[in-house]
Amino acid sequence: MPPLHIEPLAEPLWPLLNKFYRSHNSSMKALKGGRLWVVRDGEIVAGLCLSPVVGGQWLTGVFVAPTHRGQGLAARLIGEAVAGIEGTVWLLCHPDLERLYQRMGFSQDTVLPQSLSERLVRYKRNKPMIAMGLNAQDKH
Template sequence: MPYRPTPFSVDYLPKTHHTLLHKFYRHHKSSMCITEQADAWVVRATEIIAGVCLSPVAEGFWLTSLFTAPAYRRQGIARLLINHLQDSYVDKPIWLFCHPQLEKFYCNLDFVTAHQLPEPLKSRLTRYQKNKTLIALCYHHS
């Protein structure tokens, strides 16, 4: 794939700066949140335009709180962010829960249906599915 310069940068957000991502979520009235143990990553133009959290779980990571500012959607920002995570966390699986309508998006990023989940995620998914339809997906660097 040819190199294409991008006006966006993907940056790890140190825990001391998690409040910046929290403010981004609140500014957009998003219910996304950051857990204390999560690694937070952001995409910046001149300001934060997208964010995601990756929390350690069992022998891998759980991807949560992916959110792109509405003005930047459908420009490949979420894909850029997830591809960066896939390149940065190569030795362990990454799980996520998503609404069924997002399955194709994640499958195009090499996520597959997670037939087995670590117990902490399995019980959480069961609890979440009482109120909404979610599917579990997993990515593992090949």
């Protein structure tokens, strides 16, 4: 079995991440203007997107294939992707995922930029959501 590789996804290959999401019936999409990261085990088995926002980055599209869950891949992928980023990394997620992200250093004790605050209000109209942030000094 080939070793796992965590790497940024080159822009011409971005459709592969969307194909990965669709293959798992996920509504997630790679955002234009973002930086995409993937984990490969021969093929893509996990991915995420980091998009610039005022004061930092917005983390979206974190998804690990069901066959590769429970191995810490999300934490490894996020750790690699946010290393060296200045500012705060924010995410919006279902409350059930709070503990997962807390183990990675994220906290609800964060101040969202206006664009994400407005988005959170819209998202909460349809489903329960929380906002979490990871500050630069906490990323070790």
